[in-house]
Amino acid sequence: MLAEFDLIRRYFMSSQEASTASNGVTLGCGDDATLLMPQAGQQLAVSVDTSVVNVHFPREAPAFAVGHRALAVALSDLAAMGAKSRWCLMALTFDQREFVDDEATHLWLADYARGFHTLCQQHATTLVGGDVTSGALSIGVTVMGEVPVGEALTRSGAQPGDLVAVTGALGGGAGGLALWNKGERELAHPLLRRYLLPEPRLAAGLALRGLATAAMDISDGLMADLAHLREASQVGAVIDVAALPLADELESTLGREAALKAALSGGDDYELLVTLHADDIAKAQQRLASLGLTLTVIGHCCETLGISASDQSDLSSYVNGYAGWQHFSGDTP
Amino acid sequence: MLAEFDLIRRYFMSSQEASTASNGVTLGCGDDATLLMPQAGQQLAVSVDTSVVNVHFPREAPAFAVGHRALAVALSDLAAMGAKSRWCLMALTFDQREFVDDEATHLWLADYARGFHTLCQQHATTLVGGDVTSGALSIGVTVMGEVPVGEALTRSGAQPGDLVAVTGALGGGAGGLALWNKGERELAHPLLRRYLLPEPRLAAGLALRGLATAAMDISDGLMADLAHLREASQVGAVIDVAALPLADELESTLGREAALKAALSGGDDYELLVTLHADDIAKAQQRLASLGLTLTVIGHCCETLGISASDQSDLSSYVNGYAGWQHFSGDTP
Numbered sequence: 001m002l003a004e005f006d007l008i009r010r011y012f013m014s015s016q017e018a019s020t021a022s023n024g025v026t027l028g029c030g031d032d033a034t035l036l037m038p039q040a041g042q043q044l045a046v047s048v049d050t051s052v053v054n055v056h057f058p059r060e061a062p063a064f065a066v067g068h069r070a071l072a073v074a075l076s077d078l079a080a081m082g083a084k085s086r087w088c089l090m091a092l093t094f095d096q097r098e099f100v101d102d103e104a105t106h107l108w109l110a111d112y113a114r115g116f117h118t119l120c121q122q123h124a125t126t127l128v129g130g131d132v133t134s135g136a137l138s139i140g141v142t143v144m145g146e147v148p149v150g151e152a153l154t155r156s157g158a159q160p161g162d163l164v165a166v167t168g169a170l171g172g173g174a175g176g177l178a179l180w181n182k183g184e185r186e187l188a189h190p191l192l193r194r195y196l197l198p199e200p201r202l203a204a205g206l207a208l209r210g211l212a213t214a215a216m217d218i219s220d221g222l223m224a225d226l227a228h229l230r231e232a233s234q235v236g237a238v239i240d241v242a243a244l245p246l247a248d249e250l251e252s253t254l255g256r257e258a259a260l261k262a263a264l265s266g267g268d269d270y271e272l273l274v275t276l277h278a279d280d281i282a283k284a285q286q287r288l289a290s291l292g293l294t295l296t297v298i299g300h301c302c303e304t305l306g307i308s309a310s311d312q313s314d315l316s317s318y319v320n321g322y323a324g325w326q327h328f329s330g331d332t333p
Numbered sequence: 334m335l336a337e338f339d340l341i342r343r344y345f346m347s348s349q350e351a352s353t354a355s356n357g358v359t360l361g362c363g364d365d366a367t368l369l370m371p372q373a374g375q376q377l378a379v380s381v382d383t384s385v386v387n388v389h390f391p392r393e394a395p396a397f398a399v400g401h402r403a404l405a406v407a408l409s410d411l412a413a414m415g416a417k418s419r420w421c422l423m424a425l426t427f428d429q430r431e432f433v434d435d436e437a438t439h440l441w442l443a444d445y446a447r448g449f450h451t452l453c454q455q456h457a458t459t460l461v462g463g464d465v466t467s468g469a470l471s472i473g474v475t476v477m478g479e480v481p482v483g484e485a486l487t488r489s490g491a492q493p494g495d496l497v498a499v500t501g502a503l504g505g506g507a508g509g510l511a512l513w514n515k516g517e518r519e520l521a522h523p524l525l526r527r528y529l530l531p532e533p534r535l536a537a538g539l540a541l542r543g544l545a546t547a548a549m550d551i552s553d554g555l556m557a558d559l560a561h562l563r564e565a566s567q568v569g570a571v572i573d574v575a576a577l578p579l580a581d582e583l584e585s586t587l588g589r590e591a592a593l594k595a596a597l598s599g600g601d602d603y604e605l606l607v608t609l610h611a612d613d614i615a616k617a618q619q620r621l622a623s624l625g626l627t628l629t630v631i632g633h634c635c636e637t638l639g640i641s642a643s644d645q646s647d648l649s650s651y652v653n654g655y656a657g658w659q660h661f662s663g664d665t666p
Contacts, residue, residue, distance in 0.1 A: 031565070032411075032549050033413070034379050036377040038377055044370075046367050046422060046461060050473065052426060081368070093471060128379060129379055129475075131473075135385035140383065142462075215365075
């Protein structure tokens with residue numbers, strides 16, 4: 001069995017060294033703590049997410065995807081704040097007894113580290129701390145980003161009249177999970193990619209600074225997360241179910257109604273949910289288009305607390321008085 | 334089953350609110366990320382530690398101790414850097430099926446949170462992020478501290494001729510574990526306290542700034558951790574086994590030889606291991622005495638890499654050419 005120190009050095013430190021000096025890291029991994037130099041005039045945005053085997057990802061998921069996904073879901077929280085990602089810490093717990101032999105363990109770890117590091121590099125994020133322990137497979141990722149004082153996006157700024165919009169497409173996370181459960185293993189499948197290799201919308205978060213009145217990421221599903229935003233902003237929302245942007249191949253795979261339900265409450269999409277003044281929507285869409293991303297208006301905020309559907313779709317009753325509301329207010333819907 | 338959001342709010346947010354405004358927290362828990370305002374001229378010291386049930390603590394350990402200990406071992410890394418602790422994030426994974434009923438779960442969580450918060454308050458540390466997931470019991474704690482630029486203690490500054498010293502007493506962690514395994518459950522027992530409720534030496538770390546040439550905390554055991562320090566500083570060390578400060582009741586509980594072995598390699602002590610110029614030792618001891626702590630000289634650094642015992646104790650051969658060295662240098666001892 002590899003000692004923790006060797007393991008961290010072998011899989012997680014070498015590829016980081018090059019990027020360390022250029023990213024505010026005064027003293028890198030290998031001491032009791034890492035020393036970082038924050039930039040003046042910036043606030044730190046910090047968040048932690050744990051990914052547990054068979055809860056957040058299947059045990060048979062490719063190791064590359066496990067590493068990518070654990071970091072992606074944490075970075076998604078920085079995206080939702082409009083923060084620039086800078087540093088992360090990773091606590092990996094895994095049980096060597098789960099692996100057939102040492103060769104398999106090494107292959108898994110190398111592939112896992114490659115998934116984690118590749119996403120680090122894509123988002124100029126330096127791994128500055130790690131811990132490796134023995135136990136059921138689980139990954140805790142702490143992310144640290146920076147945002148100029150006063151410019152962070154929060155959940156609480158939405159006003160009645162603001163438009164509600166989402167980046168990219170919805171339902172892919174749930175659609176991909178459904179496919180995985182049916183035995184699909186081809187990572188090139190667009191839905192499986194959405195589920196196992198989600199892309200944190202960091203560039204979109206930065207682009208929406210100064211435009212979005214509120215923002216959060218969609219991890220639990222649009223309806224549940226919109227309930228958090230409505231609660232924090234003390235507004236209601238009217239959603240146009242027919243306007244929901246559906247992930248590629250979602251409708252052809254699941255059928256129309258299941259596809260819409262996946263988009264409404266499936267979760268694991270890691271798109272951004274934002275509110276904006278109607279005047280700003282064209283500018284926001286332009287900025288995101290330059291990043292190759294869409295921003296789709298799916299409704300608007302209103303004064304009457306709660307949520308309802310604006311159209312007469314079959315799912316109107318599914319949306320109207322969504323039970324999530326009750327959970328937070330204690331009121332009947 | 335409690336929703337994650339409710340659970341975090343119920344057990345972990347309420348008691349934090351009072352301390353939030355005064356500790357650089359611009360936006361507290363409840364959004365996608367927390368916003369912090371670091372102080373100008375300070376470096377951030379960050380570290381993560383995971384505590385896994387039946388690996389780092391017994392399943393039957395009191396919940397208060399589980400919460401205290403998970404934070405304590407993480408804070409100990411900040412102490413070793415001479416950093417002032419400011420913030421922490423906690424990722425709690427626990428399996429509700431492990432608990433007999435809902436009442437037991439609530440009691441456990443409340444007691445766990447009390448242990449965690451009490452130590453937070455003792456060290457002016459604000460919980461600024463959390464995640465609660467379902468799975469085998471495990472706690473990941475990320476700690477964030479601050480230290481003036483250039484003043485951090487590291488592992489790499491020891492020079493031949495420096496004295497080697499430790500705070501407090503050694504062997505209590507291993508002694509407490511041995512007692513626990515024999516059925517002792519009385520937390521007032523000094524050894525059990527050392528094992529289950531270790532005190533991170535944050536005040537000592539601050540007091541040793543400007544005096545210690547190198548520092549680290551003793552988590553894996555004196556010999557193993559001294560090997561890390563020797564490797565980082567490229568020095569050897571000569572240890573006086575007879576000078577090791579033993580934890581209260583350790584010798585009477587385990588006998589002389591087992592007590593010394595516990596002090597040399599038992600681990601879980603979370604004392605600080607430091608090196609200092611001989612001229613500075615009296616001043617350092619004075620500063621620590623004012624904190625109610627001892628600082629005991631246990632040896633000195635030398636040019637010849639490796640480790641040896643200076644005395645003729647029965648354990649000299651146990652120390653001489655400690656195998657840990659081989660592990661890091663690839664050389665034969």
